[in-house]
Amino acid sequence: MAYKINLNDPRIMSSKDAVNKWEIDDSTLRKKITNFPEGTIRKLGRDWVVTKEGMEAVFGKLKNEELLKMEKYIINYHTGIKNEVEVNHLLEAQELAFDGIAYTQENITIETLKGEVLSIARWHGTEPDEDDDVLCEVGKGFYSLWSEY
Numbered sequence: 001m002a003y004k005i006n007l008n009d010p011r012i013m014s015s016k017d018a019v020n021k022w023e024i025d026d027s028t029l030r031k032k033i034t035n036f037p038e039g040t041i042r043k044l045g046r047d048w049v050v051t052k053e054g055m056e057a058v059f060g061k062l063k064n065e066e067l068l069k070m071e072k073y074i075i076n077y078h079t080g081i082k083n084e085v086e087v088n089h090l091l092e093a094q095e096l097a098f099d100g101i102a103y104t105q106e107n108i109t110i111e112t113l114k115g116e117v118l119s120i121a122r123w124h125g126t127e128p129d130e131d132d133d134v135l136c137e138v139g140k141g142f143y144s145l146w147s148e149y
Contacts, residue, residue: 006091009089009091010052010089011051011053011089011091012050012051012052013049013050013051013052014047014048014049014050015029015047015048015049015050016047021055021062022055022059022062024059029048029050030048032058032059033048035057035058036050036054036057036058037053037054037057040053040054040055040057070086070087070088071086071087071088071089071090072084072085072086072113073085073086073087073090073093073110073111073112073113073118074111074113074115075093075096075097075100075108075109076108076109076110076111077097077100077102077104077108078104078106078107078108078109079104079106083096083097083100084113090110090118090119093110094110094121094146097110097121098121098135098136101121101135101138101143102138103138103139103141104123105123105141106123107122108120108121108123108143110146118148119146119147120146120147121135121143121144121145121146121147122144122147123141123142123143124141124142124143124144125140125141126140126141126142127140127141127142132144133145
């Protein structure tokens, strides 16, 4: 299964944004580049791009981490299986749902605890066309990218 990376994910940031969030000097980050876990930092052109995971591994949790509000969502696979998850962002719930995708031939929704649908990955029981936005292929069908509901 292929997974498309969402560059709008707030856990991916420029090194400039990261040093501001962690309240460190940019030279401190540059000195510790080799300490980052593989895949959590990368140079693009003249700039570094880092993940929250990498920053936490090297510099610890954010000082203002308590400001990041955890939210509860329901991942509904519409097969009788629903998972309640607690995450910082809807994107994290979508990633967890992706990890649980199986050949169910049902849409997958992310919902509030009250059942309000926030996001949906629609099931298509055909092979994708070239112009389809594919989240992943399963069997002879595919799930389309997450969309707001």
